[in-house]
Amino acid sequence: MSPGNDTQALFSSLKELLIDINDGGDCGEVTLDTQLVDLGLESISLVYLLAELQQMYGLGDALFRQMRSEGTFVKQMSVGDVVNSLQTLVSTSGAAKRTL
Numbered sequence: 001m002s003p004g005n006d007t008q009a010l011f012s013s014l015k016e017l018l019i020d021i022n023d024g025g026d027c028g029e030v031t032l033d034t035q036l037v038d039l040g041l042e043s044i045s046l047v048y049l050l051a052e053l054q055q056m057y058g059l060g061d062a063l064f065r066q067m068r069s070e071g072t073f074v075k076q077m078s079v080g081d082v083v084n085s086l087q088t089l090v091s092t093s094g095a096a097k098r099t100l
Helices: 007-021 043-056 062-070 079-093
Strands: none
Touching: 007 043, 007 079, 043 062, 043 079, 062 079
């Protein structure tokens, strides 16, 4: 497993992106159990978050396709759900993390 796709690295990247999307503001305490809907971000910001993650990890639209096939809604996901999905997709696709 490359350093770019272990759980802690994915979690750190996701937290940095959440702060960036929130214009550098405080997202509060973000843990793997934090629900995305509880972060106070608009729906479009959550979609942007997923799109950015897909681009960072060279996944094309794989994350969106996975969510659609599973019937998962962004607002129902936790931070840990996103990390787990990314970890699975990154490891199966062999994609490498790009620097933020």
